[in-house]
Amino acid sequence: MSRIFYLFKSDRGDKKYVMVMPEFKHKHFFGATGFRDFTLMNDKNSKFYEESKEERNKVKDRYLKRHAKDPKGIHSPSTLSDMILWNKPTIKESIKDYENKYNVKVIFKNRKLNKEDIKKLLGK
Numbered sequence: 001m002s003r004i005f006y007l008f009k010s011d012r013g014d015k016k017y018v019m020v021m022p023e024f025k026h027k028h029f030f031g032a033t034g035f036r037d038f039t040l041m042n043d044k045n046s047k048f049y050e051e052s053k054e055e056r057n058k059v060k061d062r063y064l065k066r067h068a069k070d071p072k073g074i075h076s077p078s079t080l081s082d083m084i085l086w087n088k089p090t091i092k093e094s095i096k097d098y099e100n101k102y103n104v105k106v107i108f109k110n111r112k113l114n115k116e117d118i119k120k121l122l123g124k
Contacts, residue, residue: 003104006121007084007095008113018113019080019106022121027113030077031085038063042089060086074102 006020016031031037036048041056043049050056063086070078083101087094095106109117118124 002099003102005104005106006117007106007108008117009109009111011113017080017084019084020113020117020121021075024075025122025124026075027118027122028075028077028080030080037081037085038087039085039089039091039094074104 003023008018010018014033015029018027018029020027038060040046040048041050067078072079083098084094087097099106
């Protein structure tokens with residue numbers, strides 16, 4: 001059976017998301033609030049929507065190149081950003097890639113992490 005991780009919207013104002021990893025008893029924040037990412041540039045309802053697919057891909061390629069030397073791995077905020085926010089046009093599609101690469105199941109809660117979640121998932 002694969003590990004189960006939980007993806008929430010961040011409860012910290014400076015980050016977009018947090019991945020909670022109960023098996024490891026910790027969480028990782030990623031994605032700077034207020035900045036575009038590939039999923040937002042593909043979302044017609046986002047203020048960051050970019051009509052040109054070519055331009056979206058150029059921005060994505062530049063982002064990935066800038067962060068290519070960042071530490072990588074299952075626990076790395078850089079990898080979480082690369083794979084969840086800068087991978088596929090939607091979060092749902094990107095989560096699937098992350099799950100396949102790391103043999104995990106990600107449950108996307110699509111709401112802010114709260115104290116009850118932390119207590120339930122991390123025992124804190």
